[in-house]
Amino acid sequence: MFKKILAATIAMTAISAQALDAPIVGNVESKCVVTLDRQGVYGNPSASVLSTDSIDGGVQPVIRYDVVIANAYKAVITHPSSFSQSPALTDTIAWTGSTEVEAVSDAQMSAYDTSKIEYDSTTEIDLEYTGSTWFKVSSEADYGISKALPGGTYTAIVQANCIAI
Amino acid sequence: MENLLPQQAGLQVNTVLYKYSTIKNPEDPLLVTIQNENAVDGGYIFRETDDWTGLPGNSIFKVVGVGGQPIEYWGNGEIIWEGVGDVVDPSVIYTYQYDTCFDPQTDPSCPGYKVEIPDIPSVETVDPLDDTIIQDEIDREMTMRDEDEEERERKDMEQKEDDEEEVDLETVLGIVERSLQNAQDTAKHNQVMALNQFSNLYYQQIPDTVYRETIQLKDATMPRNNRGRSLLIAQDVLHNKLVKSQFKGER
Numbered sequence: 001m002f003k004k005i006l007a008a009t010i011a012m013t014a015i016s017a018q019a020l021d022a023p024i025v026g027n028v029e030s031k032c033v034v035t036l037d038r039q040g041v042y043g044n045p046s047a048s049v050l051s052t053d054s055i056d057g058g059v060q061p062v063i064r065y066d067v068v069i070a071n072a073y074k075a076v077i078t079h080p081s082s083f084s085q086s087p088a089l090t091d092t093i094a095w096t097g098s099t100e101v102e103a104v105s106d107a108q109m110s111a112y113d114t115s116k117i118e119y120d121s122t123t124e125i126d127l128e129y130t131g132s133t134w135f136k137v138s139s140e141a142d143y144g145i146s147k148a149l150p151g152g153t154y155t156a157i158v159q160a161n162c163i164a165i
Numbered sequence: 166m167e168n169l170l171p172q173q174a175g176l177q178v179n180t181v182l183y184k185y186s187t188i189k190n191p192e193d194p195l196l197v198t199i200q201n202e203n204a205v206d207g208g209y210i211f212r213e214t215d216d217w218t219g220l221p222g223n224s225i226f227k228v229v230g231v232g233g234q235p236i237e238y239w240g241n242g243e244i245i246w247e248g249v250g251d252v253v254d255p256s257v258i259y260t261y262q263y264d265t266c267f268d269p270q271t272d273p274s275c276p277g278y279k280v281e282i283p284d285i286p287s288v289e290t291v292d293p294l295d296d297t298i299i300q301d302e303i304d305r306e307m308t309m310r311d312e313d314e315e316e317r318e319r320k321d322m323e324q325k326e327d328d329e330e331e332v333d334l335e336t337v338l339g340i341v342e343r344s345l346q347n348a349q350d351t352a353k354h355n356q357v358m359a360l361n362q363f364s365n366l367y368y369q370q371i372p373d374t375v376y377r378e379t380i381q382l383k384d385a386t387m388p389r390n391n392r393g394r395s396l397l398i399a400q401d402v403l404h405n406k407l408v409k410s411q412f413k414g415e416r
Contacts, residue, residue, distance in 0.1 A: 103184070103224035107197075107215035110223040114191070132226070 031068040032127070032162035034075075037134060038062035040158065042141075047148035051140040060136045062102050063160045067127045073162050078122045080139050080156030087152035091144035098138050099123035105131035126165070135160070166201070166239045170259060175267025177233040181211055182258040187222040189250025194218040196247050199257060202240030210238045222250060236261070 042050040043057030052058035065075050079097030083089075101113045106129045117124045127133065137158045143149045170176060183199050195217040203210040213229055244255045266275035273280075293299055357363075 101223055103226045105225065105227045107187075107217050107220060107223075107225055110217065110220040110225075113221055113223070134224075134226070 030162075032073040032164075033066040034160050034162050035064045035066070036061065036160075037064045040137065040139070042139075042154060042156075044149075046146075048143045048146045049140065050143075050149065050154055052138050053140070056140075060138050061158055063135050063137065063158070065127060065133045065135070065160075065162060067130055067133075067162075070130045071126070071128050072165060073127045074165055075125045075127055075133070075135065076122060076159075076161040076163055077125075077135055077137060078120075078159040079137050080141075080158060081121045082156070083141070083154050084157050085153060085155035087150040087154075089143070089150065091147050093144075094142040095121065096140045096142075097121060099125075099135050100138075102134040102136040104133050109133050127162075166204075166236070166241065170236055170239065170261060171263075173236070173263040173265075173267075174271070176236040176261050176263035178231055178236065178239060178259050178261045179233050180260040181213075181229045181231055182227070182260065183213070183229075183244075183256065184224065184226040185244065185255040186224040186253050187217050187250055188253060189217060189222040189248075191219060191221040193249035195250040197252055198245050199242070200245070201242040203238055204240035205238050210234055210240070211242075217250065218248065224254075233262075236263075 038059065038061055040052050040061030041059040042052060043054075043059075044050055045056035049056070050058075052060045054060070063077065065073075067073055077099045079095075079099060081095045083093075099116070099118075101110065104110055104112075108129050109131065112125045112127075112133060115126065123135075125133075125135075139156060139158070141154075141156070170178070181199070181201075185197065187195060187197065189195050196214055197217065198212065198214040200209045200212040202208070211229070211231055211234075213227065215225060215227075239259075242257060244252065244257070246252050266272060266277075269275040269277035270279070270281065272278065294303070
């Protein structure tokens with residue numbers, strides 16, 4: 001019995017000596033970083049309207065894109081088209097919004113406003129220059145036909161993605 | 166830049182952050198330059214130009230690394246633009262760092278600090294006694310003191326001489342007077358003796374005889390003198406009467 005166990009141990013040792021796992025590890029750091037620079041706030045200028053416009057008492061959210069490689073990414077920003085949190089609503093909401101360049105780290109990025117592509121609630125901008133670009137997003141919700149919004153907390157989401165081209 | 170950056174030895178500027186907004190039409194040319202003069206070598210130590218030509222106006226926020234340029238190189242800064250358009254809300258921020266112990270002598274806690282031994286300036290000592298005016302004054306006072314002392318000694322000497330002269334004169338006068346007295350006494354004595362009116366007893370020598378005490382009183386009991394006491398009491402009574410009679414007479 002003892003002899004059999006010893007033989008098995010030797011055999012296992014021989015097998016582990018012959019096999020080797022050589023892992024290759026690589027870390028990829030993102031070359032496009034999206035950061036929320038300013039939190040948005042809805043103002044309530046009338047009973048049926050929520051707006052991020054400063055005239056309406058709101059604050060437009062600002063999203064910053066930091067790009068290390070030029071012509072490698074595009075910014076895809078979608079302004080809200082629904083509330084993620086709200087009281088129970090019984091009527092429809094008309095959503096409007098836009099995405100504009102707030103500030104740039106390179107004057108050439110100022111052309112993003114003219115070269116952007118807009119469809120539905122989404123704005124796509126090819127990030128052609130390295131550096132940082134600040135995009136401001138406006139959003140407005142009109143409830144029903146001038147119908148008063150029920151009291152409560154309303155939250156809407158702006159989706160900002162950096163997609164490799 | 167003296168009023169912008171802290172004037173710390175060893176300060177280095179690492180980054181320049183600037184932002185501004187342009188107001189322009191997209192088709193208009195506009196060049197905006199942010200620059201700092203090189204205070205040491207001339208020219209510019211920092212210069213960044215943004216070309217907004219053909220672009221819509223916007224806000225720019227730019228971070229430019231300058232790689233730790235020493236503070237002494239940073240001259241006056243400015244934002245200039247040329248073209249059509251305007252630049253508003255400009256802001257330039259310099260980030261810097263400095264080693265508080267760049268000069269170890271600024272703080273005793275810094276490594277390498279050496280206790281400085283101050284150079285003690287050699288002060289040429291001026292002896293006021295060397296001053297000619299003071300020396301003259303001292304000489305004058307010394308001269309006056311010497312003169313006073315001489316005067317005092319002279320007066321003391323004169324006084325002493327006067328005293329001695331007076332003593333001698335008195336002595337002489339005393340001797341003379343005594344001699345004269347003796348002479349007078351002798352002359353008067355001779356005159357009296359010439360009268361020859363003295364008895365022989367006058368000329369008799371009295372023998373030098375000692376008279377001893379011969380009576381010795383023995384201690385004895387002295388008897389009481391009652392009579393004398395009565396007389397004393399009577400005198401007292403009489404005295405009191407006389408005194409009281411004076412007061413009675415006044416009334």
